[in-house]
Amino acid sequence: MGAYIARRLAWLPVILLLVSFITFVLGRYGPGDPVEALMGQYHDPAVVERIREQRGLNDNVFVQYGRYVANVVQGDFGESFKFRGRGVSELLTKKMWVSAQLNIAALIISLTLGVSIGLFAALKQGTIWDTGAVALTLVGQSVPIFLTAPGLLLIFALKLDVGPFPLPTHGWGGFFDTRIILPAVAMGVPGIAIVARLTRSSTLDVLSQDYVRTARAKGLSEGTVRRRHILRNAMIPVVTTLGFSLATIAFTSFIVERFFGIPGVGDLLIESFFARDYPVINAVTLIGTTMFVLAMLLVDLIYPVMDPRIRLGGGSVAG
Amino acid sequence: MQDRTQAAQQEATGSNRSYWAISLRRFLGKKVGVACLSIIVVMYGAGIFAPLVTPYGFNDQNLDIAKQPPPWVEATVIEKTVVASGSLTADRTKITVDEAQLRMDKGQVEFVQGGQDGDIDLGDVLAVEVSPSGSWSHPFGTDRLGRDILTRIIYGLRTTVIITVITLVTGSLALGITLGLIAGYFGRLIDAVVMRVGELTTSFPEFFLVLIFVSALRDPIKEWVRGMEGVVGFGIVELGIADYLVLSAALAIFSWFGMARLVRGQVLQARENQYVEAAQAIGVPTPRILLRHVLPNVMGPIIVLVSAGLAGVAGSEVFFSFLGIGIQPPTPSLGLMIFENASISVLRSNPHLLLFPVGTLTVLLFTFNLLGDAVNDAFNPRAR
Numbered sequence: 001m002g003a004y005i006a007r008r009l010a011w012l013p014v015i016l017l018l019v020s021f022i023t024f025v026l027g028r029y030g031p032g033d034p035v036e037a038l039m040g041q042y043h044d045p046a047v048v049e050r051i052r053e054q055r056g057l058n059d060n061v062f063v064q065y066g067r068y069v070a071n072v073v074q075g076d077f078g079e080s081f082k083f084r085g086r087g088v089s090e091l092l093t094k095k096m097w098v099s100a101q102l103n104i105a106a107l108i109i110s111l112t113l114g115v116s117i118g119l120f121a122a123l124k125q126g127t128i129w130d131t132g133a134v135a136l137t138l139v140g141q142s143v144p145i146f147l148t149a150p151g152l153l154l155i156f157a158l159k160l161d162v163g164p165f166p167l168p169t170h171g172w173g174g175f176f177d178t179r180i181i182l183p184a185v186a187m188g189v190p191g192i193a194i195v196a197r198l199t200r201s202s203t204l205d206v207l208s209q210d211y212v213r214t215a216r217a218k219g220l221s222e223g224t225v226r227r228r229h230i231l232r233n234a235m236i237p238v239v240t241t242l243g244f245s246l247a248t249i250a251f252t253s254f255i256v257e258r259f260f261g262i263p264g265v266g267d268l269l270i271e272s273f274f275a276r277d278y279p280v281i282n283a284v285t286l287i288g289t290t291m292f293v294l295a296m297l298l299v300d301l302i303y304p305v306m307d308p309r310i311r312l313g314g315g316s317v318a319g
Numbered sequence: 320m321q322d323r324t325q326a327a328q329q330e331a332t333g334s335n336r337s338y339w340a341i342s343l344r345r346f347l348g349k350k351v352g353v354a355c356l357s358i359i360v361v362m363y364g365a366g367i368f369a370p371l372v373t374p375y376g377f378n379d380q381n382l383d384i385a386k387q388p389p390p391w392v393e394a395t396v397i398e399k400t401v402v403a404s405g406s407l408t409a410d411r412t413k414i415t416v417d418e419a420q421l422r423m424d425k426g427q428v429e430f431v432q433g434g435q436d437g438d439i440d441l442g443d444v445l446a447v448e449v450s451p452s453g454s455w456s457h458p459f460g461t462d463r464l465g466r467d468i469l470t471r472i473i474y475g476l477r478t479t480v481i482i483t484v485i486t487l488v489t490g491s492l493a494l495g496i497t498l499g500l501i502a503g504y505f506g507r508l509i510d511a512v513v514m515r516v517g518e519l520t521t522s523f524p525e526f527f528l529v530l531i532f533v534s535a536l537r538d539p540i541k542e543w544v545r546g547m548e549g550v551v552g553f554g555i556v557e558l559g560i561a562d563y564l565v566l567s568a569a570l571a572i573f574s575w576f577g578m579a580r581l582v583r584g585q586v587l588q589a590r591e592n593q594y595v596e597a598a599q600a601i602g603v604p605t606p607r608i609l610l611r612h613v614l615p616n617v618m619g620p621i622i623v624l625v626s627a628g629l630a631g632v633a634g635s636e637v638f639f640s641f642l643g644i645g646i647q648p649p650t651p652s653l654g655l656m657i658f659e660n661a662s663i664s665v666l667r668s669n670p671h672l673l674l675f676p677v678g679t680l681t682v683l684l685f686t687f688n689l690l691g692d693a694v695n696d697a698f699n700p701r702a703r
Contacts, residue, residue: 019523026535142688144634146641146657147681150673153663170663251526254642258661270643273534281534285527292524 008297019289020072023282024065077283082275088283091268096287099257099264101175103250105184110191110249115238117192118199119231125204133196140193145252148186149259156182170261183260191249198241203234243299247292342619345697352693355686362683366476373467377474377651381465386669387453389460394452398431401443419445460671462656468671472679474651479683481563482570482636487625490571491578496621498575499582500609504590510583517576529569529635533644537565559650566645570635574628581624585617619698626694630687637680653680 077088121133215229254266272280399414422428433443459468502513541561639645640654656676
């Protein structure tokens with residue numbers, strides 16, 4: 001177990017170095033010279049050359065890359081091209097926190113609603129409730145975020161804004177503000193569908209297991225059986241498949257932010273892209289990849305906690 | 320009902336039928352699948368033959384009819400009092416003399432009160448048309464530059480067609496099948512290299528790789544296309560070829576692995592068959608074994624995977640164009656149309672600007688998904 005984690009963690013810097021090197025080289029040698037961008041249209045070649053020398057832009061690419069990595073490790077991603085004199089870290093910190101909160105809210109909604117719907121459908125298998133839930137999850141899984149977001153806006157801003165549920169549709173007020181509800185729901189819809197489907201099928205698997213019958217036969221209350229024997233076992237496949245699906249959903253936050261006017265990473269990224277602001281693009285890529293890889297690792301590490309039968313690292317499986 | 324029993328009988332008796340005939344028959348028996356296929360054929364056909372389908376060009380502007388709603392929406396009329404001057408944006412119940420005169424010339428005002436001599440005077444109350452009514456010459460209305468929205472959607476579908484076809488043909492089919500065949504058939508080092516590289520590309524989030532790839536390579540590729548223009552002899556830059564190339568190359572590079580893995584697995588199975596051994600024994604050259612004896616046995620799963628991948632590629636194009644990484648204006652794309660109008664204020668004032676592209680995209684993705692399911696049921700040997 002320890003060795004497995006160590007091996008996975010050892011891979012992490014390798015992957016990150018690879019990604020950072022690719023982004024750095026493409027950004028550095030791609031279009032748009034940083035110094036000329038800084039100097040504007042009229043510049044003296046001698047001055048440009050002096051600045052290049054000063055900033056070390058004439059050095060060997062590996063030397064430059066090493067310097068970049070050393071800075072990044074200390075949290076310094078350089079200076080934005082577009083917003084002169086502002087550090088990328090300073091620009092990003094606030095916006096990333098906003099996007100992260102939105103993602104966490106969407107995750108909570110996906111998990112709670114998804115698991116409840118899935119369990120409910122499985123326990124009512126064969127009834128009209130089950131059929132309805134399955135149909136809903138099928139639709140929810142393939143409905144694009146481009147429809148969910150304006151759809152929610154239409155309903156809540158134009159139809160219900162004076163009705164019994166006046167939910168705000170625009171702006172940002174932090175995690176505990178009602179303005180987070182609609183965007184988080186919009187982001188959560190595919191997650192709810194995926195989680196519900198997984199939960200339903202794995203619960204149905206578990207329901208037919210001998211140990212559930214045994215648990216009931218030995219006189220445990222239905223609540224205990226459901227909590228301890230059904231839910232816990234049914235959650236294992238959900239967790240394993242979940243990580244990747246939810247990580248993909250995280251990218252929809254860029255779209256949701258635009259629709260709901262939330263000051264997150266999305267808008268900054270779009271602006272940076274149009275302005276060829278490579279320091280920002282590189283930083284977002286690096287941080288995003290790190291979080292993605294870490295999330296995958298975290299999911300891997302959760303299995304054994306949930307299911308003591310799983311031994312990581314290829315050890316023998318005991319009973 | 321008659322057809323179905325007939326088909327079932329034929330399926331039961333015709334055991335000598337080929338795999339393709341059976342699969343095709345099974346597919347045609349599915350109403351949902353056939354309906355989806357027809358919708359997609361119509362949409363793709365409209366996209367491919369866009370200049371023949373629509374009388375307008377995608378960039379034909381006409382500011383006189385800007386933001387015209389679809390034909391079934393009535394004109395919005397508000398009563399306004401004529402004043403000498405005033406802030407029109409602050410108070411929607413007043414209108415200046417000049418503005419009233421201008422609207423009168425266009426036939427957008429009617430007198431409610433005053434104006435006996437037909438002239439506009441201070442204090443008259445006018446019924447002013449603040450948003451025009453639609454007309455059937457623009458069934459989906461027009462955008463803020465007076466461009467026909469249906470035309471732009473059709474040209475946006477053309478973008479979808481080009482991106483999905485190029486990406487799937489180069490990425491999944493060419494790269495994926497070739498590498499999968501080679502890796503599965505030869506095994507050993509080649510296999511290890513292909514599979515490790517593929518696993519590496521899938522262990523990163525695709526989004527960031529595409530982002531970096533596109534941001535770094537767009538300008539060089541554009542330059543290259545511009546250079547090609549001299550060779551070809553006509554303006555191909557305006558057609559947006561560079562955008563198509565960049566985006567589909569980026570999507571293809573990160574989408575071949577699923578296909579390669581599938582083909583490799585199938586080849587590993589097929590390689591054990593005696594007919595492959597027999598072909599080797601009589602000295603059939605390796606490429607011929609791969610193409611004639613191995614590949615046909617793998618075609619079923621390949622078709623299933625390609626049809627399942629359509630929605631993903633189409634969705635990616637829209638997603639990246641929305642973020643400004645994919646197709647660049649003025650080339651039309653559903654993603655760009657949605658991006659330009661993705662705000663609550665557009666939904667309030669001109670919902671048709673947003674809802675038609677969104678609706679088209681939704682229909683497209685849903686039909687792709689349903690088609691994928693139907694194809695899977697019909698062509699996947701395991702689903703029988």
